Amino acid sequence: MSAPDAATPPEGIGAFLRDAFSNRSFLIGAVITMLIAAMALLSFVWTPYDVTDLVVASRMQTPSAEHWLGTDHFGRDILSMIMVGARNSIAVAVVAVGIGVAIGVPLGCWAAARGGWIDEVLMRFNDLVFAFPALLSAIMITAIFGPGAVNAIIAIGIFNIPVFARVARAGALSIWPREYVLAARAAGKGPTLITIEHILPNIASILLVQGTIQFALGILAETGLSYLGLGAQPPMPSWGRMLFDAQTRMMVAPHLALFPGMAIVITVLGLNLLGDGLRDLLDPKLRRRR
């Protein structure tokens, strides 16, 4: 028995697609996200200019036909740097979400399945992680273990663990009292099998929505860390680093700060819209209310 439940709308895939195309948030969010992802992928094979090319003669140019978004203080093409920077931000955020899901979801499901003191200990552990302002701890971790993309991933990933644990636990707790779970238990299935066969498919949609939100937060966190010099290291371009370099040159070349910032805003906006749209589409209760 697979899960005939709230997670998938009963009308079938055709109706789902029709809903998806009439949901403005979802549509705009999905288009923006795909464009940014395509830009990042394209940067592996092609960028307008090589980001390692330092052409001092053409430094800090304003946008022009040759350099659509201008050049930075080393004469590097800003559009090319933003494209390569996208790849960096996305990679960090994706892996950080992966860490959160891979560790947090099993923990949350375990807490929900076992209850009792295991649940209590896990939730207190969650409180402990939440008591540390995430950004502060991320700064500590990257500063202690050394700046770099990998340590930024770990620092951001650690804070995704309790988020997913909490969401998975709450979702699982609401599924456990259902009748089909009871039937599965009566049929002699153990907690692990029930979790895999019945709980996970039913909480997949809320995890997907949370994943989108954490992805957006991860990108914001990565840019913050690399702005402080704790993320990806030069010469690897990163959006946060570009903003840091732009800061001291604000007087003469404000466009240096404008474009990387807009790249961040558009990316995060796209992901948030996608998350909102997904939530509307996947949660029938919310759908009725709107």
Added chain:
Amino acid sequence: MTVFLLKRILIGLVTLALASMVVFAIMELLPGDPARLMLGMNATAESVSALRTQMGLDDPIHLRYLNWVGGMLVGDFGRSFTYSAPVIGLIAERAVVSLPLALIALVLSTIIAIPVGIFAAARRGRAGDTVSMGAAQIGVAVPNFWFALMLVYVFAVWLQLVPAGGFPGWGGGIWPGLRALILPAVALALPQAAILARVTRSAMLEVLGEDYIRTARAKGMPRRHVLWRHALRNAMIPVLTIMGLQFAFLLAGTIIIENVFYLPGLGRLVFQAITQRDLIVVEGVVMLLVASVIVINLLVDLCYALVDPRLRAAR
């Protein structure tokens, strides 16, 4: 109610104790000998070991932990070697920048977000709702340090209304200090306001669908009265929860914002201390921030009871 609060206080204390162990353990794992760092590379082995003994670094680990925690309980956070000053003094000196900054930002974000959220909920689906929630959606996506840079460009470089950075201190009166904090506070507040407005709107929508709201309207109560008195009060719980979480976020956000504006606050203190390996300062500031997060969450729990009389009776 009392049981509920006692349980929350107990959990808070346990969390704080665990947090202190985590912070202590991380600092222990770090490479580098504080005594050698203090004395410099040219110090003799004897003088380093003498200082280690004097600082208690050779004591067993549990003794050092207890000494550290015991010291903090009586307000002794140790001594910074880069500033050659007691950590508690440094914290006090910097808190007069960070605390007003975080508070102004919290007040700003609240007075923007709650009316906007109520306005959007009251006009659900109409132009006012779409525009304000569209703006909020963008606000959530803006990194505060980038917004800060844009504010500096417009208001400090271009219009020259406020200083681009630095802090004159409170010695010359309130106004020069406030002027230096305006842009940082706005930069911190905007993304928070966007989040809070969205939460307020959805909490209000939830409440506005309830029967008692319809009853209140049906018996002829004015719309404004229903919105602000009945609906808002019932929508306050999720809003308060987010505000509690946001205060922690604002305190941490000061780390980046203070770096943008070169403000001598707690955030900049801890950031510089981390890069200079002045661990005793890092430990002190982190513990203080963690403690304040826990206290704020306790206060939020208390506010639940004030807002919702049912909780007062029930638990």
